Amino acid sequence: MMQMTMDELTVGQKGAVKAINAPKQLKRRLMDMGFTKGVGVEVVKLAPMGDPMEVSLRGYHLCLRKAEARAIELR
Template identity: 45%
Template sequence: MRTLKEAKCGETVSVAKLAGEGALKRRIMDMGITKGTQIYVRKVAPLGDPVEINVRGYELSIRKSEAENILLEA
């Protein structure tokens, strides 16, 4: 299964499920990223960290380590 870390710039993806446990998973959910949410990948920094995304009408920057825990629908 593909993760948000592997998504390309300009791509719109849908969240299949969240990996990880405890505080990390809760933090991702608090940002509004839940199952079925549409995410638009705006920019990826040259070294890949951070990833700038649009979620539910607002912009977020997340780390690669967080993006690895967001699994995408095929």
């Protein structure tokens, strides 16, 4: 199966984190915010100009750019 990253999700779609492919510091920050293996994420909406995106995970909402979302691999 092709690998999928979080920026490919459309609004309302859900996924589970498989891995984070990012430089150490960004990876650490994303994980601190709760993106750990297996956690469920859902894209809530996109900003008016299509980027950044709002996702919900662990019961709260977070926004991040598509560039960062691309680092989050889903399964």
